[in-house]
Amino acid sequence: MLALSPFTSPPETEAQLLAQAKRLAGYTLGELAALAGMPVPRDLKRDKGWTGVLLELWLGASAGSKPEQDFAALGVELKTIPVDNLGRPLETTFVCVAPLTGNTGVVWETSHVRHKLKRVLWVPIEGSRDIPVAERRVGSPLLWSPNEEEEQQLRLDWEELMDLIVLGQVTRITARHGEVLQLRPKAANSKALTEAIGEHGEPILTLPRGFYLKKNFTSALLARHFFLSSY
DNA sequence: GATTGATCATAT
DNA sequence: ATATGATCAATC
Numbered sequence: 099m100l101a102l103s104p105f106t107s108p109p110e111t112e113a114q115l116l117a118q119a120k121r122l123a124g125y126t127l128g129e130l131a132a133l134a135g136m137p138v139p140r141d142l143k144r145d146k147g148w149t150g151v152l153l154e155l156w157l158g159a160s161a162g163s164k165p166e167q168d169f170a171a172l173g174v175e176l177k178t179i180p181v182d183n184l185g186r187p188l189e190t191t192f193v194c195v196a197p198l199t200g201n202t203g204v205v206w207e208t209s210h211v212r213h214k215l216k217r218v219l220w221v222p223i224e225g226s227r228d229i230p231v232a233e234r235r236v237g238s239p240l241l242w243s244p245n246e247e248e249e250q251q252l253r254l255d256w257e258e259l260m261d262l263i264v265l266g267q268v269t270r271i272t273a274r275h276g277e278v279l280q281l282r283p284k285a286a287n288s289k290a291l292t293e294a295i296g297e298h299g300e301p302i303l304t305l306p307r308g309f310y311l312k313k314n315f316t317s318a319l320l321a322r323h324f325f326l327s328s329y
Numbered sequence: 330g331a332t333t334g335a336t337c338a339t340a341t
Numbered sequence: 342a343t344a345t346g347a348t349c350a351a352t353c
Contacts, residue, residue, distance in 0.1 A: 146337055147346025154346080165344055180348080190332090192347060225348090273333045283334060284347095292342070305335090306343080313331090 104134055105158025112172055112241060118157055119221060119239035127223070128232030130156055138232045150178045153221055153236075167214070174217045174241070179316060180225025181237065185324055188225045191311040195284055198294035198307065201264050206253045209260075211279070211309050215252065218242050222320060240323040248278075248319070255279035256309070266297040269304055278315035284308030 102121060109115035122130065127149065131138045134155050139145040153159075159168035159176050168176040180188040194210045206212055222237035244252060255276035262271050273280045283305045296302035 142337095142348060144337055145346095146348045147339085150346040151339095178347085189348060195343075227349095280333090283336085285336075286338095286342095287336060288334085290342075 102133065104156045108158045108160065108169060108171060110171070112174065115157060115169060115172065115174065115219060116239060116241050119219060122153075122156055122221075122236045123238045125236050126232060127152060127234045127236070130236070131232070141227070141231060148231075149180075149223055149234075150176075153178050153223075157219075169219075172217075174219055175214055176219050176221070178221045178223050179320070181222045181320070182226055183224075185222060185237065185320055187313045187316045187320065190280070190282075190313060191316055192284065193279075193309040193311060196259070196263065196281055196307045196309055198263055198268055198292060198304070199301075201260060204260060206256055209256060211252065211256050212249075215244055220316075220320065220323075238323075240320065242319055242323075248315070251278045251315070259309075264295065266295045266299055268294050268307070269297075269302075271307075273310075276312070278312050280310050280312055281307045282310055 102125070105118060109118060128138055130152055134152065136152060136155075139148055142148060154168060154176060157168075157176060160166065160170065167173060177191060179191060182188055194214050197204075197210070218241075220240040220242055222239075224234040224237070255278055259271060259275060259279070259281050262268065262275070271281050273282045275281065285306045288305065290306060291303040292306045294302050294304045
């Protein structure tokens with residue numbers, strides 16, 4: 099029998115949240131899904147957010163689609179991150195949608211990116227596609243805030259990208275811009291359009307974009323944690 | 330094999 | 342269309 103049950107209400111402290119996340123380490127997604135009464139999809143092709151929702155449930159996050167941090171009372175954001183057998187990220191990490199209009203005068207200090215990343219509970223999950231979803235294991239969690247260097251890296255990339263957006267260059271931005279933070283499409287499909295600023299300052303329609311953390315960034319922060327926890 | 334651009338589900 | 346949760350898969 100598993101001495102484990104999902105939170106039915108949000109955790110009241112960071113310590114409580116982290117403790118519960120630590121309890122989940124080592125369990126498989128299949129075990130956690132069964133205890134939560136959730137069916138396990140064969141793969142994640144049509145259930146890309148399934149793992150995130152499962153962990154939200156187990157950790158007592160305000161499930162669903164509220165434009166808030168997952169643990170609003172604690173100011174903590176939950177991110178599951180798929181990793182390989184060495185704990186390296188297999189995917190980039192979505193942060194938030196990029197505002198493409200109304201950006202005159204915006205600054206890093208009050209940006210959505212900075213707010214989202216102020217405090218993050220990272221939960222690594224085995225993500226190799228050759229491991230059946232139900233057999234993938236939850237890894238050791240990490241409660242993280244950007245250090246000075248990370249914050250600076252993020253700020254520089256964000257400022258470069260936002261400058262291009264404000265200057266009407268959004269359609270010229272590719273995922274190659276930015277060292278640790280990149281801008282990529284974030285949409286249902288390539289026909290979903292949103293308003294942006296064109297190269298002559300005119301309104302245009304373009305693909306919605308999102309900010310994503312590149313793997314070099316998340317890989318480093320997870321590696322640091324792994325290194326430190328091995329002592 | 331890694332990366333960039335595209336895409337999937339669901340709720341509001 | 343926008344927000345939440347992300348991974349897929351064509352291409353380099």
